[in-house]
Amino acid sequence: MRTIATEEITRNIKEMCIEANHFLSADMERAMKCAAQTEEAPLGKQILGQLQDNLEIAGKDMIPICQDTGMTVVFLEIGQDIHIEGGSLAEAVNEGVRQGYTSGYLRKSVVGDPLIRENTKDNTPAVIHSEIVPGEQVKITVAPKGFGSENMSRVFMLKPADGVEGVKDAILTAVRDAGPNACPPMVVGVGIGGTFEKCALMAKHALTRSVDERSEVPYVRELEEEMLSRINKTGIGPGGLGGTTTALAVNIETYPTHIAGLPVAVNICCHVNRHAVRVL
Numbered sequence: 161m162r163t164i165a166t167e168e169i170t171r172n173i174k175e176m177c178i179e180a181n182h183f184l185s186a187d188m189e190r191a192m193k194c195a196a197q198t199e200e201a202p203l204g205k206q207i208l209g210q211l212q213d214n215l216e217i218a219g220k221d222m223i224p225i226c227q228d229t230g231m232t233v234v235f236l237e238i239g240q241d242i243h244i245e246g247g248s249l250a251e252a253v254n255e256g257v258r259q260g261y262t263s264g265y266l267r268k269s270v271v272g273d274p275l276i277r278e279n280t281k282d283n284t285p286a287v288i289h290s291e292i293v294p295g296e297q298v299k300i301t302v303a304p305k306g307f308g309s310e311n312m313s314r315v316f317m318l319k320p321a322d323g324v325e326g327v328k329d330a331i332l333t334a335v336r337d338a339g340p341n342a343c344p345p346m347v348v349g350v351g352i353g354g355t356f357e358k359c360a361l362m363a364k365h366a367l368t369r370s371v372d373e374r375s376e377v378p379y380v381r382e383l384e385e386e387m388l389s390r391i392n393k394t395g396i397g398p399g400g401l402g403g404t405t406t407a408l409a410v411n412i413e414t415y416p417t418h419i420a421g422l423p424v425a426v427n428i429c430c431h432v433n434r435h436a437v438r439v440l
Contacts, residue, residue, distance in 0.1 A: 162296040163243045164440060166252035169298070173256025176302040176436040177232060178264040181224045184215055187370040188347075188433050191408040195345055195398075204403025208345075211398070211431060225432050229266040230304030232257045232286040235365060239295035250288060258282040269307075289361065301368050303435040309346065309428045312338035315360055318422040327352060327424050328387065334426035335391050335407070340400020343430035345408045347371060348391065351425040354415040362413035363427035368435045371409035384410045398431075408433075 184192070192215070196208040218225040234253050238244075246252070261268060261283040270284065271277040293299075314337075316330040331350060338346070351362025375381045387410040397403025408431070417423060 161241055161243050162239075163245055164298060166244060166246035166249060168440060169244070169249070169252045169300070170256040170259065172300060172438055172440065173234065173253055173302060174260040174263070176300065176438060177257055177260025177266070177304065180302055180304055180434040180436040181226075181229050181264065181266050182222060183219055184225060184432060185370075185435055187372050188408070188431075189215075191371045192345075192431065195405045195408060199398065199403055199405045201397060201403035203401050204398045204405060207398035207401060207403075208405065215432075224266060225434070226306060226430070227267065228306035228308060229261070229269060229283070230306045230434065231270055231310075232261075232283060233303045233305050233364065234286050234288050235299075235301040235303070235368065236288065236290040237293045237299040238290060239297045240292050241294075241296040242298060244298075249290075253286055253288055254284045257286045258284050289365075298440045299437070300440065301435060301437045303364075303368055305364075305434075306343075306430060306432075309338070309342040309430045312342045313363070313427045314425070315356065316424045316426075317356065318424055320420065320422050322422055324383070326422065327383075328390070330424045331387050331410070331426055332390060332394075334428065335396070336394060338428050339396055342428045344396055344400060345398055345405045345431050347429045347431075347433040348387070348407050348410045349427040349429065350387075350410065350412040351427075352412065352414045352423070353417040354423060355417070355421075356423055358415055359423040359425040360427065362415060363425035366411035366413045367427060367429045367433060368437070369411045371411070371433070375412060377414070380412050380414060384412050387412075 349366035
């Protein structure tokens with residue numbers, strides 16, 4: 161059985177928090193460059209050019225790519241043949257976030273109570289999702305989530321009779337209601353099935369999938385492509401100022417559900433869609 165120290169997890173999460181907030185992931189960088197070339201509206205093309213300039217300046221001067229450095233969401237896929245030693249795993253994750261946001265001089269955006277609203281001053285606690293999987297590795301995905309786009313996200317508890325057309329309407333409704341507030345061009349994560357909380361978790365996780373990668377399920381892949389095309393025909397455009405690039409990708413995950421329900425969650429992310437992935 162392989163052993164991993166919590167100190168190693170802390171160190172990696174610290175580095176990943178800084179990395180995700182300063183550098184666009186490779187898939188998002190490719191998508192942004194492609195959008196700048198294919199955008200048809202002159203103003204939309206200008207906005208995409210300005211966003212590219214911002215990303216270059218951020219990387220060169222080591223400043224955050226967005227002023228909202230987000231609430232840190234951490235996905236852990238933990239191999240069942242691993243022993244983690246050195247203390248609490250949750251505490252190790254939060255210590256990594258604490259160190260990353262303080263030593264990286266990242267904005268502290270978390271309040272300790274949703275109503276009292278006193279800042280925790282180190283961006284903890286993180287939102288941690290863990291899963292036990294086969295093997296002896298730990299896959300860590302760190303996704304700082306800004307709330308301009310998070311606030312535009314939705315859960316729809318549809319009826320089974322609403323079918324795929326109801327799902328399509330739900331996705332388009334969420335995007336249209338978001339408009340410029342989600343800092344387009346956006347990435348749209350969608351979860352279909354499961355329960356109220358499961359569909360939301362899938363929608364969040366879908367945002368961490370490379371925007372170059374389509375679903376392996378044929379009908380889901382077709383739905384992703386159709387919805388991306390329809391969203392880009394809404395005319396919202398870069399910065400919400402009009403154009404042919406409202407979304408860079410639509411990523412969909414599905415799960416079995418109850419005979420009486422059709423839960424759908426739409427988790428929208430802005431044009432930076434920050435995420436960093438490491439396997440230990």
